[in-house]
Amino acid sequence: MTNASYRTALPQMNGRTLLTDGGLETTLVFHEGIDLPFFAAYVLLDSDEGRNNLREYYARYIDIARDTGSGFMLESPTWRCSRGWGEQLGHDANAIARYNRDAIALMDELRQGAGIDEPIVISGCIGPRGDGYSPESQMSGDEAEAYHRHQVETFAGTKADMITAVTMTHAGEAIGIARAARSAGMPVAISFTVETDGRLPSGQSLGEAIRETDSTTGNAPAYYMINCAHPDHFADALVDDGTGWTSRIQGLRGNASRKSHAELDASETLDDGNPDELGRDYANLSSALPNLRVYGGCCGTDHRHVRAIxxxxCN
Incomplete structure (x- = not known):
């Protein structure tokens, strides 16, 4: 038994609002000056200094949840902690499993010491096999399930309450992760990257990607999220066609920047936008997305943005 607190009853599925963090990797690299090879934050678990950097990072957000009376989702620093990325960093499957377990143990330590009465959910973060902006190739559901099963099953053996698959660029990878999570008995949220036109990098519309993932997996995801785009990029795409796909979106991790992914990739400085404006833009999406429950940020956002959101x- 893993003693996960909310695996069978996620509070955000029962109307509770949860905050989560912002852009972990961009904050550490651009604000803290920390070198993250391949943007892999999990390597910080190797040292006391690195672990303290992670504790300090998450503590800022826990403080916001405490101040606003909100719940919180601790998203583990494991976006790059899968076998393929691990191999590039010299870590075999056993080492990758250990890093994932250590990351969840750190999240549990933070939860135990948070000192707030609202629910704190621990999520095992899974990233894409390829680039989170523009995949070199698209995976089938079967390929994605085989690739991601190792990380999913590792999380299933920890105190993680759920899994969040972040920066998914095409439906095939989302389908594979959803299948692997269902087989492991883990609730999973699927978060899609969208471009400035509101479509996935694959060219598929957001609604089509959600419908395909649901229909192929028997509605396996607990819910969906949108990540790595400014609200201006996808607000006009949130028009339901009567199938109810917009009701399946329960979380946002947007960018503060209005730049395209290509522009962000080419930029040597961080565009952190306007925190209060981003918070207002989130609030303006509430009519199109009435089931929003999870609020955080993505590239370029930090604790200032989440406090504004x-x-x-959350009031």
Missing amino acids: ASWC
């Missing part, structure tokens, strides 16, 4: 959306 909380002030607009």
Whole structure:
């Protein structure tokens, strides 16, 4: 038994609002000056200094949840902690499993010491096999399930309450992760990257990707999220066609920047936008996305943005 607190009853599925963090990797690299090879934050678990950097990072967000009376989702620093990325960093499957377990143990330590009464959910973060902006190739559901099963099953043996698959660029990878999570008995949220036109990098519309994932997996995901785009990029795409796909979106991790992914990739400085404006833009999406429950940020966002989002959306 793993003694996970909320695996069978996620509070955000029962109407509770949860904040989560912002852009972990961009904050550590651009604000803290920490070198993250391949943007892999899990390597910080190797040292006391690195672990303290992670503790300090998450503590800022826990403070916001405490101040606003919100719940919180501790998203583990494991976006790059899968076998393929691990191999590039010299870590075999056993080492990758250990890093994933250690990351969840750190999240549990933070939960135990948070000192707030609202629910704190621990999520095992899974990233894409390829680039989170533009995949070199698309995976079939079967390929993605085989690739991601190792990380999913590792999380299933920890105190993680759920899995969140972040920066998914095409439906095939989402389908594979959803299948692997279902087989492991883990709730999973699927978060899609969208471009400035509101479509996935694969060219598929957001609604089509959600419908395909649901229909192929028997509605396996607990819910969906949108990540790595400014609200201006996808607000006009949130028009339901009567199938109810917009009701399946329960979380946002947007960018503060209005730049395209190509522009962000080419930029040597961080565009952190306007925190209060981003919070207002989140609030303006509430009519199109009435089931929003999880609020955080993605590239370029930090605790300032999440505090602003909380002030607009959690009061």
